Amino acid sequence: MKQLSLVILNFLFALPLFAEPISEEAQLSAELKKTPVNEETPVSAETVNQETQISAEPKKNQEPVEPAESAAPIGEGAIALLTTPREAEIYVNGKLFGNNTPIVLKLPQGKHHIEIKKAGKQTENLDIIITDGKVISRKITLLDLQETSQKSNQAFEIDNLKQDAFETEKEFQKRRVQLFKQFNEAVQQKNPNYQAGFVYLEKDSYDIDRQIFPVHIEWHVSWKKTFDLPQSGYITAKRDDAKKLWKTGEKKSLYIYVEWGEGKPKAHKVVLIGLEKEWIINFNQHLPTTLFMTLEGNEESISSAVINPDLSLFASVTDKIIKLWEVNTGTLLHSLKGHQHGISTVTFSPQGDMLASGSMDGIKLWKVNTGKLITTLGAGLFFTTGHKEAVNSVAFTPDGKYLVSGGADNNVKQWELSTGKVLKTLTGHNGEITSIAVTTHEDNILVIASGSQDKTIKLWFNTVPLYTLEGHKDIIQSIAFSPDGKMLASGSRDKTIKLWSVPPTEEPLRTLQMLEDDVVSIAFHPNGDILASISGAQITLWDVKSGEILNTLQQDALAQSVAFSSDGRTLASVGESNNIKVWKSAINDEL
Numbered sequence: 001m002k003q004l005s006l007v008i009l010n011f012l013f014a015l016p017l018f019a020e021p022i023s024e025e026a027q028l029s030a031e032l033k034k035t036p037v038n039e040e041t042p043v044s045a046e047t048v049n050q051e052t053q054i055s056a057e058p059k060k061n062q063e064p065v066e067p068a069e070s071a072a073p074i075g076e077g078a079i080a081l082l083t084t085p086r087e088a089e090i091y092v093n094g095k096l097f098g099n100n101t102p103i104v105l106k107l108p109q110g111k112h113h114i115e116i117k118k119a120g121k122q123t124e125n126l127d128i129i130i131t132d133g134k135v136i137s138r139k140i141t142l143l144d145l146q147e148t149s150q151k152s153n154q155a156f157e158i159d160n161l162k163q164d165a166f167e168t169e170k171e172f173q174k175r176r177v178q179l180f181k182q183f184n185e186a187v188q189q190k191n192p193n194y195q196a197g198f199v200y201l202e203k204d205s206y207d208i209d210r211q212i213f214p215v216h217i218e219w220h221v222s223w224k225k226t227f228d229l230p231q232s233g234y235i236t237a238k239r240d241d242a243k244k245l246w247k248t249g250e251k252k253s254l255y256i257y258v259e260w261g262e263g264k265p266k267a268h269k270v271v272l273i274g275l276e277k278e279w280i281i282n283f284n285q286h287l288p289t290t291l292f293m294t295l296e297g298n299e300e301s302i303s304s305a306v307i308n309p310d311l312s313l314f315a316s317v318t319d320k321i322i323k324l325w326e327v328n329t330g331t332l333l334h335s336l337k338g339h340q341h342g343i344s345t346v347t348f349s350p351q352g353d354m355l356a357s358g359s360m361d362g363i364k365l366w367k368v369n370t371g372k373l374i375t376t377l378g379a380g381l382f383f384t385t386g387h388k389e390a391v392n393s394v395a396f397t398p399d400g401k402y403l404v405s406g407g408a409d410n411n412v413k414q415w416e417l418s419t420g421k422v423l424k425t426l427t428g429h430n431g432e433i434t435s436i437a438v439t440t441h442e443d444n445i446l447v448i449a450s451g452s453q454d455k456t457i458k459l460w461f462n463t464v465p466l467y468t469l470e471g472h473k474d475i476i477q478s479i480a481f482s483p484d485g486k487m488l489a490s491g492s493r494d495k496t497i498k499l500w501s502v503p504p505t506e507e508p509l510r511t512l513q514m515l516e517d518d519v520v521s522i523a524f525h526p527n528g529d530i531l532a533s534i535s536g537a538q539i540t541l542w543d544v545k546s547g548e549i550l551n552t553l554q555q556d557a558l559a560q561s562v563a564f565s566s567d568g569r570t571l572a573s574v575g576e577s578n579n580i581k582v583w584k585s586a587i588n589d590e591l
Helices: 025-034 150-159 169-188 221-226 239-247
Strands: 044-046 076-084 087-092 095-100 103-108 110-117 124-130 135-141 197-201 212-219 232-236 251-261 264-274 277-280 288-295 304-307 313-318 321-326 332-337 343-348 354-359 362-367 373-377 391-396 402-407 412-416 421-426 433-441 445-452 457-461 464-469 476-481 487-492 496-501 510-513 521-524 530-535 538-543 549-554 559-564 570-575 580-585
Touching: 076 110, 076 124, 087 103, 095 103, 103 110, 150 169, 150 221, 150 264, 169 251, 212 221, 304 343, 304 559, 304 570, 313 343, 313 570, 321 343, 321 354, 354 391, 362 391, 362 402, 402 433, 402 445, 412 445, 445 476, 457 487, 476 521, 487 521, 496 530, 530 559, 538 559
Parallel strands: 076 135, 343 391, 391 433, 433 476, 521 559
Antiparallel strands: 044 103, 076 103, 087 095, 087 110, 110 124, 197 212, 197 251, 212 232, 251 264, 264 277, 288 580, 304 313, 313 321, 321 332, 343 354, 354 362, 362 373, 391 402, 402 412, 412 421, 433 445, 445 457, 457 464, 476 487, 487 496, 496 510, 521 530, 530 538, 538 549, 559 570, 570 580
């Protein structure tokens, strides 16, 4: 019997290999003969017929058994591989030949490199030389990656990066930048040693309308020690992509991109790998829970406050004066003076470049960067175009072209900002308008929600009053649309928040019970899954779907206003003593 030489030249990890004969040799030979190797095709692969039996467990203390007689011509050979687990990627000379074993690789005479990969397992590398065409078998056991591998060391090295005694500060900074560059390059190459964990797709929770695919995350220990990381989140994937992702397996590799900030490493971006691309993970539980900053005002009592869309500025109202403050420094930028009566409402435009304020003497528009007055809408009391009594609430349309106001005269008005004219006056409430919210619905329909002292909310579609929402037992104090416009939240003096679908059903979707204090301000997270509310000095974060409380945050005094940043990573609240608190998420990454 001719002999077969097998040379193993290189291993990444020491794994026991067990050589076993392939049972039912006749079947294997017949399988190989079905598709003989063509000399013009140097390498090919054929999955073993499922009836071909290869032992699933290694036999201890067993001497290697001589392989079966060759079923391939002289100068060609074959190697049959079986891996545990059986789902594994088999590469021959850098080319992928299959994702499952058993598998038979028919190879020409010569040297070949075989690489066996599976996420979360140690990669097996075999360099073999085929001579005198033979059929051999090889069983490979892929072991789990150990936490002492390179990825752990890399996380530890980054976390403990320190300046060397012989380094200048400039040299240290250069080395630090280079280290992070090298690390992120390794991540970009999808090196298994840099995996941060695994992502599991939650198929049954896929939201087909919002294209949200929830995920559960299992982090490697080293990364959990380095960063404060949540265990659930979601990716945004269209239905067809979501189906393909699930079809290729619910478990996906997870990688973290790292950057330096505030003297320590930060998770810059968290991605799962699937469909040959990176999917950015957003975190449902990635809530603003770390108090980033507290600014104390001058202790003058404020009647209302509002925060701009990117949380860089906030406006506070004291009697007839509006003050614009810089959030990060607490610097007073402008004092806006011009109202002759006490100001009852103030709001920023969606673009953040204008501020609108309402009072007994009309609505004023201010330029934010200069603090200068632009114009006054409905100037003076009892003017026919303006409200007949004080303006209680104002809101810009999403495109910033119109303003909607609600007054103590029970009326809602829509203003065209380019002309300063009232386009429509909406009537129907039996009490003062206390809160206004505006959104756009399908086919760009303008939807106005108005809350009133009459305990009801009216929904106006293109200024037509289509719905009246009843259920609150006291005055409506705050209303807000979800970012997609499909849900409305309302807060009341009856100490409850009600969530309504848009268009609404007969009953609210859910009622959130505050129990202790009135609800004075509410705001949706940009992803629509979280609602923040203010009641007394407490800020509560709610899970919109379940109605459960996710977190509670505390102001030092009665809070007036709450808002999320446009990326959802930061939340700010303003108290009645003109103090502001800013919370940021545990991971300051840019997702």
